[in-house]
Each structure stands twice: as structure tokens, then as C-alpha cells.
Amino acid sequence: MKTETTNTSTRRKLVIAVTGLNAIDSPGPGVAVLRAIRECPDFDVRIIGLSYEPLEPGIYMHDLVDKAYQIPYPPAGTENLLHRLKYIHEQEKIDLIIPNFDAELFSFIKLSDDLNNMGIHTFLPDLGQFEARHKTMLFKFGKKHKFLIPEDRLIHQISDLTKAADELDYPLVIKGKYYDAIIVNSKDDAQKAFLQLQAKWGLPIIAQQFIKGTEINIAILGDGKGNAISIIPMRKLFITDKGKAWAGITIEESSFIDLAHQFITATKWRGGCELEVMQTNDGKAYIMEVNPRFPAWIYLTAAAGQNQPATLVKMALGEKVEPFKDYVAGKMFIRYSWDMIVEVGEFQKISGMGEL
Amino acid sequence: MRFKRNIATSEAGFIFNPASGDSFSSNPIGSEILTQLKEDKSRQEIIEVIASRYDVEKNQFERDLEDFMSQLRDYNLLDEN
Amino acid sequence: MEKLKYERPIIKKLNTGFSNKFGSQLKNEVVTHLEGVGVKELIRQYGSPLFVISEKQIRRNYQHAVRVFKTRYPKIQFAWSYKTNYLNAVCKIFHQEGSWAEVVSGFEYEKALGNGVPGNKIIFNGPDKTDEQLVKAARNNSLIHIDHFDELYSLIKLSEEFQLKPRVAIRVNMDTGIYPKWDRFGFNYENGQAWNAITRIINCENLNLVGLHCHIGTFMLETGAYAIAAVKLCDLLRNIKEKHNKTIQYLDMGGGFPSSNTLKGSYLPGVDTVPTIDQFADAITGAILDFGFRQDELPLLILETGRALIDDAGFLLGTVLANKRLSDGRRSTILDFGVNTLFTSFWYDFKISPAQDGGQYTEETVLYGPLCMNIDIISENITLPLLQKGDHLVVHRVGAYNMTQWMQFITLRPNVVLLDQEGHSHLIRKAETLDYIESAEQIPAYLKKDTPS
Numbered sequence: 001m002k003t004e005t006t007n008t009s010t011r012r013k014l015v016i017a018v019t020g021l022n023a024i025d026s027p028g029p030g031v032a033v034l035r036a037i038r039e040c041p042d043f044d045v046r047i048i049g050l051s052y053e054p055l056e057p058g059i060y061m062h063d064l065v066d067k068a069y070q071i072p073y074p075p076a077g078t079e080n081l082l083h084r085l086k087y088i089h090e091q092e093k094i095d096l097i098i099p100n101f102d103a104e105l106f107s108f109i110k111l112s113d114d115l116n117n118m119g120i121h122t123f124l125p126d127l128g129q130f131e132a133r134h135k136t137m138l139f140k141f142g143k144k145h146k147f148l149i150p151e152d153r154l155i156h157q158i159s160d161l162t163k164a165a166d167e168l169d170y171p172l173v174i175k176g177k178y179y180d181a182i183i184v185n186s187k188d189d190a191q192k193a194f195l196q197l198q199a200k201w202g203l204p205i206i207a208q209q210f211i212k213g214t215e216i217n218i219a220i221l222g223d224g225k226g227n228a229i230s231i232i233p234m235r236k237l238f239i240t241d242k243g244k245a246w247a248g249i250t251i252e253e254s255s256f257i258d259l260a261h262q263f264i265t266a267t268k269w270r271g272g273c274e275l276e277v278m279q280t281n282d283g284k285a286y287i288m289e290v291n292p293r294f295p296a297w298i299y300l301t302a303a304a305g306q307n308q309p310a311t312l313v314k315m316a317l318g319e320k321v322e323p324f325k326d327y328v329a330g331k332m333f334i335r336y337s338w339d340m341i342v343e344v345g346e347f348q349k350i351s352g353m354g355e356l
Numbered sequence: 357m358r359f360k361r362n363i364a365t366s367e368a369g370f371i372f373n374p375a376s377g378d379s380f381s382s383n384p385i386g387s388e389i390l391t392q393l394k395e396d397k398s399r400q401e402i403i404e405v406i407a408s409r410y411d412v413e414k415n416q417f418e419r420d421l422e423d424f425m426s427q428l429r430d431y432n433l434l435d436e437n
Numbered sequence: 438m439e440k441l442k443y444e445r446p447i448i449k450k451l452n453t454g455f456s457n458k459f460g461s462q463l464k465n466e467v468v469t470h471l472e473g474v475g476v477k478e479l480i481r482q483y484g485s486p487l488f489v490i491s492e493k494q495i496r497r498n499y500q501h502a503v504r505v506f507k508t509r510y511p512k513i514q515f516a517w518s519y520k521t522n523y524l525n526a527v528c529k530i531f532h533q534e535g536s537w538a539e540v541v542s543g544f545e546y547e548k549a550l551g552n553g554v555p556g557n558k559i560i561f562n563g564p565d566k567t568d569e570q571l572v573k574a575a576r577n578n579s580l581i582h583i584d585h586f587d588e589l590y591s592l593i594k595l596s597e598e599f600q601l602k603p604r605v606a607i608r609v610n611m612d613t614g615i616y617p618k619w620d621r622f623g624f625n626y627e628n629g630q631a632w633n634a635i636t637r638i639i640n641c642e643n644l645n646l647v648g649l650h651c652h653i654g655t656f657m658l659e660t661g662a663y664a665i666a667a668v669k670l671c672d673l674l675r676n677i678k679e680k681h682n683k684t685i686q687y688l689d690m691g692g693g694f695p696s697s698n699t700l701k702g703s704y705l706p707g708v709d710t711v712p713t714i715d716q717f718a719d720a721i722t723g724a725i726l727d728f729g730f731r732q733d734e735l736p737l738l739i740l741e742t743g744r745a746l747i748d749d750a751g752f753l754l755g756t757v758l759a760n761k762r763l764s765d766g767r768r769s770t771i772l773d774f775g776v777n778t779l780f781t782s783f784w785y786d787f788k789i790s791p792a793q794d795g796g797q798y799t800e801e802t803v804l805y806g807p808l809c810m811n812i813d814i815i816s817e818n819i820t821l822p823l824l825q826k827g828d829h830l831v832v833h834r835v836g837a838y839n840m841t842q843w844m845q846f847i848t849l850r851p852n853v854v855l856l857d858q859e860g861h862s863h864l865i866r867k868a869e870t871l872d873y874i875e876s877a878e879q880i881p882a883y884l885k886k887d888t889p890s
Binding site for chain 1 (some may be wrong): 366368369370372379381
């Protein structure tokens with residue numbers, strides 16, 4: 001890849017804002033994203049952390065995050081979010097925002113023109129792309145583009161579960177509209193899961209056919225024109241009780257690369273995304289879910305030779321980027337936790353004043 | 357009933373209760389009242405001071421102070437004696 | 438010495454959990470004026486609570502909707518949905534703009550006539566039409582939308598008996614992929630009921646089938662459902678042409694477009710997620726235009742949009758009666774309007790603005806109405822500046838379904854004023870009085886004797 005900015009003396013100064021700083025046991029991707037960006041020799045970055053909760057660990061990682069600001073939760077609406085971002089922009093002159101939460105993406109996509117007018121770049125899918133891969137639409141999406149997707153039913157009332165179970169058979173995966181999935185083996189469990197997820201995320205609930213196999217995740221960076229700039233498949237080596245990867249390893253397998261290319265060609269996806277794939281024993285690859293942003297393990301892409309977050313930065317700023325060709329198979333990550341020591345004053349400051 | 361001795365207040369309006377580990381924030385007038393409580397001012401004295409400094413009817417402030425004190429009690433920031 | 442501006446003292450626990458939902462960074466928009474008219478002044482003049490309707494906003498909404506549809510489709514007619522807001526002043530604005538009337542009861546039908554709407558521009562919907570009303574509507578050449586077979590057979594009988602030739606349409610219900618399916622109204626498309634009704638009407642000499650009607654739901658967020666509905670109606674229309682050689686003049690797609698209110702329980706606010714009228718227009722006109730009609734075959738497209746045209750033209754002004762601390766420490770505020778006045782609070786989380794500057798500090802509050810009932814809650818949790826007794830609030834987007842569904846419970850319904858296009862206020866419905874409420878009451882003679890002292 002050739003870029004004009006490799007000379008260290010002219011390292012580009014950039015201010016980049018990142019969300020998803022909740023590097024906890026079920027981590028958001030923010031800290032991994034900014035770590036990858038920081039390691040790119042092409043820029044000299046100031047990182048602004050955007051947080052929702054005062055306990056997001058990234059806020060306190062002062063060697064990674066230069067300054068953190070609280071932003072309002074998505075239910076407060078785009079008007080409030082824009083109002084807050086304007087204030088932050090006045091202080092920081094942000095060049096680029098990289099949102100990392102599913103639940104906030106709608107708002108950021110909606111605001112991308114306003115942000116662009118303020119001089120803040122983003123590199124996000126459009127609303128059509130974003131909605132088409134939503135859990136409630138995925139099966140339809142798969143049918144249209146000839147992808148294997150586990151069959152599902154949208155459940156609006158608890159009595160519909162029985163019909164879904166008759167048609168799809170147990171075990172079933174009962175999924176919330178935004179997050180959470182529970183595997184159930186009986187009617188009782190299914191109903192319990194339904195009520196639990198309904199209380200948390202509202203209706204509808206998704207009942208999905210259970211697919212047994214090996215879980216592969218693929219981190220992809222699309223250019224918005226149908227080209228995949230980077231594709232890194234990873235196999236989870238061990239999974240936490242929350243279903244998150246504890247450890248994983250990059251693998252080299254052309255069928256996954258092909259699947260990722262097909263996905264990008266079909267969607268013209270713009271930005272980072274993750275395909276959660278289940279490979280059955282007879283070799284079929286089902287797309288279980290499409291996450292519309294970088295995964296939490298995204299730093300592994302940098303370690304394997306295709307720094308997706310840093311490349312996204314370049315693309316967002318309008319640089320022409322050639323697709324990566326090689327990566328290292330067999331790079332592993334093992335996730336660990338670390339107790340940071342924090343002064344209560346810092347917590348009070350971010351919590352009470354919304355800045356740190 | 358008085359404000360617990362060991363509670364730390366900061367100029368920015370933050371309050372820290374070392375006994376429970378809880379943190380609080382208050383608005384400037386709230387901080388001012390806390391300072392006076394720490395100085396063992398009586399409720400009547402506080403009402404006089406605030407009413408002379410701020411544009412407020414005494415009986416309005418009396419109600420608001422009662423509400424503020426009930427919150428301090430709820431948050432376990434007062435000594436019950 | 439000048440005294441400092443007072444603000445109630447507050448103390449907040451800094452949360453380590455997930456409850457600091459909106460933080461202190463919310464834009465706290467103070468609404469002191471509605472179209473240049475002071476909220477305080479309006480309340481001083483007309484009392485509190487007070488409904489305020491903006492004529493300018495109504496006309497803006499209507500003209501915008503017409504423009505959006507007309508630029509996509511050649512033949513468009515709107516019919517004002519009376520049930521949404523049938524204050525005569527409001528109806529007359531819509532009729533001035535060119536809207537027909539869409540009514541769902543004899544009461545509304547009479548109101549439309551009273552507002553000077555010609556009989557042939559009244560659409561008569563709904564499952565409840567008496568024989569007298571049907572005859573009257575037929576004589577007035579109104580468009581009678583038949584809801585069920587019993588009504589169809591009544592109308593056949595009446596038209597023979599009184600030698601009438603009513604113009605009719607049927608309401609069709611169908612699966613448009615949305616939940617819930619509104620299959621309780623009209624005739625079902627999928628099981629052939631609608632086609633049976635059509636055949637029955639066409640075989641009846643006295644009835645003149647001129648249109649097809651559907652109304653697939655309310656507060657619809659799925660524009661695609663309208664496209665599916667339009668295709669199904671087009672399919673019926675074409676079959677009628679082919680099998681009976683009869684031309685149907687119009688398709689009435691009903692109402693159901695949402696306002697930008699936020700439904701309770703939704704994650705994102707309505708202003709961000711509700712589709713625009715352009716998107717609905719794209720779905721509906723796109724489906725009809727793509728169906729393959731010749732240009733001269735295209736039916737008139739009727740829309741009965743209500744909520745989307747009036748909700749944001751209505752405001753409710755109110756006053757804080759008291760502040761209270763609940764036993765669990767939450768703050769609560771009692772207002773002078775409750776669910777009796779603001780009926781739509783049962784399904785919306787309203788945008789509510791303070792009408793005076795309240796400083797930068799905010800507090801989470803439960804908003805209660807003044808009724809003696811536990812269900813009288815306007816908002817379970819809203820972040821507002823520190824309110825004092827006597828402060829005013831402005832509730833936004835209340836123009837639809839409140840001034841028709843409000844309840845007279847233990848108190849009287851308030852004044853409604855219209856702000857005209859020059860910003861002058863006009864009383865368009867007087868606050869009720871005890872005499873007004875009791876005027877319909879009668880006391881049996883034996884109860885009239887004075888109570889013994």
C-alpha cells in the first residue's frame with residue numbers, strides 16, 4: 001500500500017473521537033479500536049473518548065484516551081446528541097468520529113451529514129444497509145442474496161412461540177431485538193426467555209433455529225462501493241459464559257474470505273463490520289448475525305497485519321486505499337482483565353461534570 | 357441532627373461519604389447549605405442567611421430546605437441525634 | 438445589594454450504575470412563546486390548563502402533504518379525519534385548504550354537514566351506521582364505505598325500499614406483514630371475503646361501487662406495509678375491470694401515518710425514527726404507478742391522514758401545582774392537567790418543555806396529574822429544570838385525539854384557543870362550566886324536594 005504520509009516528520013495530526021470504552025467482561029470495541037489507531041505510524045493522534053457511563057474503563061486510561069466526554073444515551077434523540085457533539089467539537093476540533101455500539105449507530109448515521117458539515121468525518125453504512133442486516137430482517141436479507149441464514153420467526157405474543165417451535169424445533173435461540181440470546185430446549189424455557197427479553201428490549205422477540213457447529217467471526221472493512229479492503233477470519237478458541245471470545249486465533253480459509261467478499265459485494269457495506277458465522281460439520285457456513293461495527297477483538301487485525309481501524313481512518317479522510325492482500329494466520333489473542341486504580345475525584349468529575 | 361463530620365465536600369460541589377463510598381453532587385446553593393451545616397448553623401440561621409442573600413421568600417425556602425434535608429437523610433449523610 | 442437568583446438546593450447521588458440516563462448534557466429548551474405569543478400571557482388570558490392550536494402549522498402540514506403526494510401522483514384527494522380533532526374551527530381550516538370530510542359516526546356526519554361540506558365530499562366510514570344515517574348519506578350522494586355484510590344487506594334493502602342509488606366502497610382488510618392485523622374492520626382480502634362482497638355489490642343494480650378502501654393500522658412505522666396494501670387493492674381493482682368490466686374511480690388508503698411523538702416503550706425517540714410523509718408517499722404511489730395501469734386508468738388516490746397533519750399543531754399549556762418527595766426519594770411534580778385532559782399520555786412519552794428559565798441544573802421527576810387516581814401519570818420519568826409551584830410547562834404534539842377523547846372526570850375541560858396566522862388568539866372552545874355539564878341532567882320529581890335541614 002502506498003500512501004503519501006509515511007514520512008515520520010510529517011505525521012498527520014488528527015483528533016479522533018471513539019465510543020465504546022466499556023472494556024469490561026463483555027467488552028465494547030472502543031479501546032481496541034483506538035489502540036490500533038495509536039499504533040499506526042502515519043498519524044499523530046489525539047484521542048477523545050465518548051462515554052455513556054462514568055465507569056467505562058477507557059475514560060481512565062490516560063495513556064490511551066487524552067480526554068473523555070459523556071454523551072447522552074440514544075433515547076435522548078439525535079438533537080441532544082448533536083447539541084453535545086457541537087460542544088465537544090468546539091473544545092476539540094474533531095476530525096473523525098468512530099462509533100462502536102450497535103444501539104447508537106442509527107443516531108450517528110442519521111447525523112452524518114450534519115457532522116460532515118461541521119467538518120467531522122465518519123465512515124458508516126447508510127441507513128438502508130444498516131437496517132437490512134438487522135436481526136429482525138436477516139433471514140429476508142439472506143434469502144435475497146442467497147446466503148445461508150438460520151430460519152427464524154418474529155414473535156409478537158408469547159402464544160406464537162408454540163407455533164415457531166413446531167416449525168423450527170428445539171433447541172431454539174431466543175433473541176432480543178437489540179442484544180442477548182438464550183438457547184432454550186423446552187416450551188417453559190422459551191417462555192421464560194421471551195418474558196425476560198421482552199422486558200429488556202421490547203418486542204418483537206426473535207426465535208431462531210439453532211445451528212450446531214464451529215463459530216467463526218470475520219472482521220471486514222468495506223469501502224462502500226462493493227470492495228472489501230480487509231478481511232480477517234478468527235476462530236474463537238474459548239468462550240466466556242457470556243458467549244464472548246476469551247481467546248481466538250486468525251485462520252486462513254478461502255471459503256470464509258469468499259463469503260466475506262460476497263457479503264460486501266451484495267451490501268456495498270461502508271465501514272467496519274463483523275460476520276458471525278457458524279460452520280456446520282458438513283461444511284456449510286451460516287451467517288448467524290451481522291454486527292454493523294468493528295468487533296471487540298479488532299486489535300487482532302492490526303496484529304495480523306491488516307490494521308482495520310487505522311485503514312478506516314484513512315478512508316474516512318478521503319485517502320485512496322488498496323485492498324490488503326496478506327495477513328498472518330495463527331496470530332492469537334487472549335483477553336485479560338486488569339484492575340486500574342482510580343482516584344474518586346476523577347470518578348466525581350466525569351460523573352458530575354461529564355468531562356475528564 | 358447534623359451533617360456527618362467525616363464527609364468531604366469540594367468546591368466544585370462534590371460530596372464524598374468515606375463511610376459508604378458514595379459520591380454526590382449538588383448545585384451551588386446546595387453546597388452553601390452544606391457548608392453552613394458543617395459549621396453547625398441551625399436551620400433558622402440557614403434560612404436567615406439564604407433569604408438575605410438570595411431572591412426567595414422565606415417560607416418558600418423553608419419548604420425547599422425541608423426537602424433538601426430529607427434527601428440528606430435518605431442518603432445517610434446526617435447523624436441521627 | 439441586589440440579591441442572587443434563587444434556585445432550589447439539590448443533591449444528587451453520582452450513579453455507578455445505569456440510571457444516569459440522560460446526564461446533564463441535555464439541551465434544555467425553554468419555550469416561553471408559541472409563534473410569538475407568550476405562554477404566560479396566554480395562561481393569564483385563558484387560564485390553565487389550556488390547549489393551543491396553531492393555524493399556521495396546520496396549513497403548513499396540509500400543504501406539505503398535498504405537495505408531497507401531488508408531485509408523485511396525478512390525482513390526489515385528502516379527507517379530514519374528524520375523529521382526530523373535530524373542533525369546527527380546525528375542520529374548517531382543513532376544508533378551506535380543500536380537504537373533504539372523513540367521518541365514522543352519525544354524529545361526525547352531522548358535524549361535517551354543519552361545517553358546510555357538500556354531501557358528495559363526505560366519506561362515511563365505520564361499523565356503526567343506522568338505517569336513517571345510511572338513507573341520509575345515500576340521499577346526499579356521500580361515499581358510503583361498507584364495513585360488514587350486515588351493513589351491505591341493510592343498504593341493499595334500503596336502496597330498494599327508498600329507491601336510492603348510493604355510491605359505495607368496501608373496506609378491505611389484509612395481511613400487510615405488520616402486527617397487529619386489523620382484521621376486525623371490513624372484508625378480508627386473502628380469504629376471498631372482499632371479492633364476495635364486491636361481486637354482491639356489482640350484482641345489485643341499486644348500488645354503485647365507486648371505490649376501494651383500506652386502513653391498515655394506526656401509528657404505522659413500516660412504510661412497506663402501505664405498498665403491500667396498495668398492490669392488493671390494485672389487484673382487486675384490476676380484477677373488477679377484467680371480470681365485471683367495471684371501472685373503480687378511487688382507492689382510499691385510509692390513515693395511520695404517525696406523528697413524531699415517541700411511543701411508550703420505544704428505544705429511540707419518534708422524531709428520529711418516524712418515517713417522513715415523503716417515504717409513505719413513495720411507498721403508496723410507487724406501488725400504484727408500478728402496477729401497470731395506463732395513465733388514463735389511474736384511480737383517484739384518497740388519503741384520510743389525521744394524526745400526522747394535526748398532532749404537532751397542538752400544544753397543552755399547564756401549571757405546576759406542587760412538588761413532592763416520594764417515599765423512595767424520587768421527586769414528583771403535580772400538574773394541573775392529567776390523563777383526563779391529555780388522553781394520549783396513555784401511549785406517548787411527550788416532549789415537555791419548561792416555559793421559563795430554570796437554570797442549568799436538572800432533576801429527574803415523575804409528572805402526575807391532579808386527579809385522585811393512581812393511574813394519573815403524565816410521565817414516569819422526565820428530566821426537567823428545577824420547577825417551582827406556579828411554573829408553566831408546554832406539552833408538544835397534542836393536537837390529535839385529545840380534544841376528541843378527553844374525559845370529563847371530576848373537573849371541567851379547559852379552553853381551547855387557535856392562534857391565527859397573524860398570531861392573534863381566538864377562543865374556539867370555551868372551558869366547560871358546571872351549568873354546561875348539568876344542562877343534560879334531569880332530576881326525577883320525587884328527588885327535587887329540598888333535603889331536610
